[in-house]
Amino acid sequence: MERTIVARTQKDPGSAQTPAEETSEAVTPSPRRRASSASLAKKDAAGAAPRKTGAARSRARKPVPSSATTAGPATNPLPVALPTLDPETAPGEKPARSHGLRNMSEIRHFFRTNRAPIFFLGASAFNLLGLDRWVRGFSYITYYDGWQGAHPRVFSPIHKPYIEFQSGEEINNWLLRHHEVRAHIARLTPAGERPRIAMVFFDAETEAICEELGYELILPSAALREHLDSKMVTTRIAESVGVPSVPHVITTAGSYEDLQEQATKAGLGSDLVVQTAYGDSGKTTYFVTDAASFAKHEDDIVGHELKVMKRINNRPIAVEAVLTRHGTIVGPFMTEITGHKDLTPYRGGWAGNEMFPDVLDERTRRTAARLVRTLGDRLGAEGYRGFFEVDVLLDTDTGDVYLGELNPRISGASAITNVTAGAYADIPLFLFHLLEYSGVEFDLDVDEINDRWEELAAADQWSHMIIKHTDATVEHIDVAPPTGRYVFDAYGRLAFSQGDLDWHLLGNESESFFLRIYGPGDYRWKGADLGILVTKGRLQTPTGRLSIRAKHLIESIRAMYAATPLPPAMEPSEPELIGTESTP
Template sequence: MQLNLASSIEPFVQKYLRIPVFYVVPDPNWALGLEEILPWYAVVCADDSPTVDYLQGKGIPVFCVQRDLPELFFDFKRSSSSLLRLPEVQDFIRETSRGEQPRIMVFKTSPALEKAAEDLGYHLLAVDSRLNRRFEDKISILSELEILGQGAIPSLIGRVSDLSYAHLNKSLGDRFVIQFSRGFAGNSTVFIASEDEFREFARHHQERRIKCSKLIRGQSLTIDACVASGGTLFSHYFYQIIGEQEYNRFAGGTSGNDYAYDFRFSPAVDEHIRSLVTAMGEYMKKQGYRGIFGLDMIVDNETEQVYIIEDNARLVASIPVFTRLQTLDSEVPMALIHLLEHLRIPYELGAEAYNEQLWHRRQASQLILRNTEEDDIFFSSCPQSGIYSRGGAFKRSGCSLQEAAAADEFVLLASSPGRSIGSNIEYAQVQRPCGIIGSDRTMSTETRALVQRVKDMFQRKAAVL
């Protein structure tokens, strides 16, 4: 069946997707986007938030550990595999599935998650965890890019004790970037600007294996892409907010995206980006990959060379917002295509026409607020999620940019009180129907003031031990 226009989505899903799909994820905000598309959709999450009420108000069944099993919540490991192992969750899935095989959608797979799904007879909608690790590992991706023959930043790999600053300085320059193989929200990236800094780093990590890369001075961007049966699908690139330590405690950490930012790249750079994404997608497809992935890239200011920083071989944090933006623009959501690929449901979609349809900037942005302290924090009071005026006044309920039509409004997705927020863990999202990064690549003063008003709405007390 042809699937080229948003008008064709409803008859398609009614015919082929009347099956139970469960998004199993710690944070319910990650499950947003598909609730108004899939006819048989349910969510299993760990954290309570107003998003749970929003989903239930849409008729979506939700099992929330913090709400439904409060006695277990504070000792509960926040992972999808742990969620699936709970007997109460299994009962919820069985009752909601009504005899059909449950299909399990996850943000990121793991061996433990695969084992849980296999033991329980669930159909896991994700690539093999070994394939995910192969591409997402920040060290091994260098080998993949070298095989691809393009996109690799000049780098050296080795154990810290075997690397000298003099050699790294000679090979990579005065400043370089160190990455461990795995990390989250920037905690595996370290910037080195002197021998003293490297010596201090080495003192703590002698036996660790690392990748040291040349520091590229340029504009960082990210692209949502999908390995599909008809080719590699991809969005227009958008600005990746990095280094805002007011919102992420790590210098290399990301804090959201600006979909409206105008990079003003030349047509040659545009074409280089498109060809590199396509080449990476086709290479991943040959290795057995299918579905959504995200590429973080950087364009050198001087040479206009395009490099791949990371390949996030999984669903990515921008997908919930991007799905809503695609719906607003009457596009077939990439998240839906991701599901079709993992369900092996045949469909017709012209990749070239689809990519042209998506190749435009969008008037939207998302800023993620994280706990920037080393210790946990505990909120005794949190603001209500919903639509707010620019001045910080609550206007009405809502969880998406579809419901914040005015330029002077924003969406706030806030955590609920009563849980401990770990170091660098997200506690709120601010979404705006406009850009927030200026041409000088700095966040506007008006946006900073708005976000400060949001942060002031959270009342905290000493961390729970």
Template sequence: MPRATPSGPEAPEATVGTDAAFAPTVPAETALHTVRNISEVRHFFRTNDVPVFFIGATPFNLLGLDRWVRNFTYISYYDAWDGAHARVFTPVNKPYKEFGSGEEINNWLLLNPEVRSRMTKDLRPGVRPKVAMVFFDAETEHICEELGYDLILPPAELRSRLDSKIVTTQLGNEAGVPSVPNVLTTGTDWTTLRKVADESGLGKELVVQTPYGDSGKTTFFIANEADWDKYSSEIIGEQIKVMRRINNLPVAVEAVLTRSGTLVGPFLTELAGHSDLTPYQGGWCGNEMHPDVLTATQRTRATDLVQRMGDRLSKEGYRGFFEVDVLVDTDTDEVYLGELNPRISGASAITNVTAGAYADVPLFLFHLLEYMDVEFDLDIDEINARWEALSGADVWSQMIIKETSETVELLTATPATGQYQLDSNGALVFSRPAMDWHMLQNESEAFFLRIYGPGDYRWKGADLGILVTKGRLQVERNGSTQLSIRAKHFIDSVRAGFTGLPLSATEPVEATAGIGVKTQW
């Protein structure tokens, strides 16, 4: 997979409603006073004159939103296009620094002088830039307040509380949203765990979760004392949710809580724990969207579940984007609340290329609308009904490709960001530079977003890049979900494009563990 030579921004491609960056400005004082329908939503964002920034290690989550929103820019730590994407800004001066979280990355970017200069360039008097991101904290809020930016997200304190799996379960109970049969308790010892599980009728095989954690890293499957001994150090002293272990289909759905109601996006299945993609057992590594994710009955139940959660979140003062993990019991057909992610999520990338998005606008634009200086009164029920009717029109998949080996290497060559296709010999070859995946047409094409480039390090668990394609990447075989032959071919082809120099065997791995940024979704 040869790396493309940067040659400047790709010429804009004309698609329905996706040329907002080239639309004329309508000053705020002459904009619509109250937005009442999708046509006016499109017009508002197509002529937007307020700068909106998405900040993060990569622009992956909201890549392509600049097609709909004028003055939308990505501030990114990694530049996957080497300067060729006109709407991606990456500071040139990036001295070595170890980051421990996504919040640290975003705060560093906000404080960077090059970024601050870019965000205030040509800013009209009285206008405050709007800032969105996946990860933020109280420090982020203080920085934005001092610099005069509007952080268009719910308060960090509220988001942190809602992020707890324990709080999610409690709020779901209050909203009449069922979880998998469970009991909430404190981790102490094996005997006590077994006792509370038996009293609640949870069975012999248990699933134990601690309040916080991502990608399955704080979910433990415990069937006997040996399992308890293996995980007890991470459970003892923690509040825990103890669940009956069920045969389940995990489904992700994003939604937006607005003043007009809760808008529910498409339902996606998850790629999780595939050893070709991630070294973490049960770890999230992608999504699929297809017509058969849920039956009509399951979809109705799941939509009601999400809307009930939205109603309950509104009582907490929450506004905007959130993601819900839904669990379908494949033995009983029951639909349960899994987890709540009060933020933009990894599923956002596919959510924004649905038929509903192209017929109307991407889901995230309703989040922006909630935080922009505009009044609106929309018929959310009508939009939800129309999007549900279009739910069978899309088949998309994405894979997060992590380093799965024990290697620690300095990368010397990496695949280029852009569009790829399977040639006549079945090889995956670079087709052309591309800004995002919105122009993919069929299953023989894929878009690869590089994260780490030459000069960066890779190690076990590091995110190498994201591949997006039309069509499914999983198959059902022998009662389990496995990666398809096509998916494994894509993965092998991408990995073949990464080459590097191993670190000296005498150099401690600990000294390199923080080099680069561990991207979080």
């Protein structure tokens, strides 16, 4: 369930413009076709596509509107404060500690007095937004800034020349090299400390950049993640420790007849799900029932190693976990919001998650948690440590639990994992990852933490949706809803309430937080991420359809956009600029 976002960069910055000038300026998109790499949302849930003119952004931070009923010009700004390192120890000093961290109280104190600057880089801050509430010195460096400079912990460079990014890795490498970003990191790094960098997508080039600049990339190696990202490798590793996958065969097929013959021999039937080794958001998952459906995807299937599975009736379940030196800590289980035409144009494409007490019954939850812990501990033998996400498939006919997919990275599901009752009782799940890479000694009773979090899971109901542009059009965005808190007014209409930094203070289902990705001056195309909506409560019915409330929220957000279609001659041919991905 991985998701990737590729970005279309913006126009060259020029002289500063007013908001009115921003929304009226249009730029002709390049006719070059973009290479598709998986929707970034779950992986980097907020797209890698470029945004509007850097010219319109001045170094003076723009305020976020504090009250309005519809999207419009900013009015009352949020209080803006530049990031500082509220020192609790004298400069150059480190808190004295004669022993390792022994309990949650000491771990919380460790992060509250942290001096090492930690930066999360990405197209947006979505995946780990809100962690700055817990970790002193934690901040975000992003390509898109939905707050227009008003978030005190989000930095986005001003100068952004037109670039056609092909992947999330390219965006992050571009950010790391940018002179404004390097100056920002240096400004927030105390003497004697080394900047620590986290991100969803990176590669060997990222590692080389960080090494040259003296940054510490606090993630497993790119080579190891690439190795584990293969569905074939994951399946074989899982099987080696008794973690089952849906009945399948790993093979190659030269034709439909060849595929059908092998599937029949393996007892898989004729209704098949075929996957290639790599791919996100359902883009490399093919449903093959006959020769015609095979022919539709023949170029993507023939000549590739395939995981050919029996098609089952299933509920996709997502869960995040952290492999520490003391074992695997498992987060809360969530259902996935996938394939709804109101949200995504991709069949089976990931578009969000829901967390609620009855995601799984007690027996199934224990089985699934054991599966995840077993897989996590096995990953340690491969040299892996830290954060990962697992897609679990629950067979609704038999009750069997299967491994669906492993995403060895930060996930889009983190958005709600980090606001659970367990997170507030102890610490957010991702902080266990930071602890593993902190260089300090610590002692954890992993069994006790997992048991407590399982009990606390019954207290939470959260959901989020990635809202994509689903029409086969390319349009220049003229007006877009601002980032912030939204409420239902007395007439049941969704209205902008005030600017806000994140969704941690949402109290009930009448409130939502919308994180805007593409705004005035950007382009939207089929599959582009418009933004991400987070709310309390469920957004799907028990039968898996979008609820009436969910559809009302989607329609209301879309109605706040106004865009001008581009003439056919100006449209890119078959635009595939990638939006979000889980594993925003």
